[in-house]
Amino acid sequence: MTDMVRKQIYIHRRHADWLSRLAEVSGVSEAEIVRQAIEHEIIGASSSAVRSSLQAWEAIVAFANNRRELPAEGKPYQWRREDVA
Numbered sequence: 001m002t003d004m005v006r007k008q009i010y011i012h013r014r015h016a017d018w019l020s021r022l023a024e025v026s027g028v029s030e031a032e033i034v035r036q037a038i039e040h041e042i043i044g045a046s047s048s049a050v051r052s053s054l055q056a057w058e059a060i061v062a063f064a065n066n067r068r069e070l071p072a073e074g075k076p077y078q079w080r081r082e083d084v085a
Contacts, residue, residue, distance in 0.1 A: 011019070023030045 019030050019033055023033050026033065
């Protein structure tokens with residue numbers, strides 16, 4: 001048996017109407033619609049975070065590859081702290 005917790009929430013009347021219609025059309029309970037919405041929100045958020053991380057990593061790799069193709073100047077850059085400020 002699934003470990004479930006009972007929750008009582010307040011929603012706007014229009015949301016209650018939408019929830020009722022959606023449950024009727026889908027042939028599932030209103031509670032199941034709410035559970036599916038929560039699952040969708042959680043999975044959607046995590047997959048977009050993964051997508052963002054992957055895009056960031058690809059940008060880093062592309063930057064590194066571009067830097068690798070630059071010609072070497074033969075001597076390291078010397079900097080002074082006062083030049084940065």
